Amino acid sequence: MxxxxxxxxxxxxLIRYATGIDTRDxxxxxxxxxxxxxxxYGEIGSWTGVDAVTDFMVAAHAAAGHTMHRITNPAVTVDGNTAQARAYVDALIxxxxxxxxxxxxxxxxxxxxRTAQGWRxxxxxxxxxxxxxxVAG
Structure with missing residues (x-):
């Protein structure tokens, strides 16, 4: 590639992350x-493992109304099978x-x-x- x-x-x-949360998929x-x-996530908390991350996000969004996670300006540097990225986030919950x-x-x-399933x-x-x-309005 x-x-x-x-x-x-x-x-x-990054888009899958936002879409997954906002659609509760x-x-x-x-x-x-x-x-x-x-x-x-600093004062919000920290988690290790996909199960712990998913459990937190499910619980954090279970009682939420609409959410919009906008992730923009990704600056990505690829080095073989690893990459670094910084992106801005504007999350409305x-x-x-x-x-x-x-x-x-x-x-x-x-x-x-990079994994057998693609980038993770x-x-x-x-x-x-x-x-x-x-406040809405």
Whole structure:
């Protein structure tokens, strides 16, 4: 594969992450990660393994209304079968009534590995820039 194709495929992994959460498609969400992934979301928490990550996200979004995880500006550097990426995230998580919610803005620093199933997220660090309450209207 070319580096351009690798970058595209890694960007597709980021899109699967957001789509999996926002559609509550947890089987799709699981395809984002290596089995032994590690995610560090700072004060929010950290998790090791795809099962722990998925369990957290299912619980965190179970009572949510609409959610929108916008992941933009991916800067991807490929080195053989590994890659580094930084992307911005703007996540909106509404309450069940969709009248209010939380907006979290920050960036992801990610490490990807190429597997037999394609690129997978192996490590992530989420850095918070802003968290604020929002009211619909």
């Amino acid at each position: 070319s580096e351009t194709e690798d970058r595209r495929d890694i960007t597709d992994v 947890w089987p799709l969400f699981r395809t984002v990660f290596t089995d032994d992934c590690r995610l560090d 509404m309450a069940p009534d969709n009248a209010s919610g939380v907006n979290a803005v920050g960036f992801y620093d990610d490490e990807f590995v 997220l192996h490590r992530r660090r989420f850095t918070t820039v802003l968290i604020r309450s929002v």
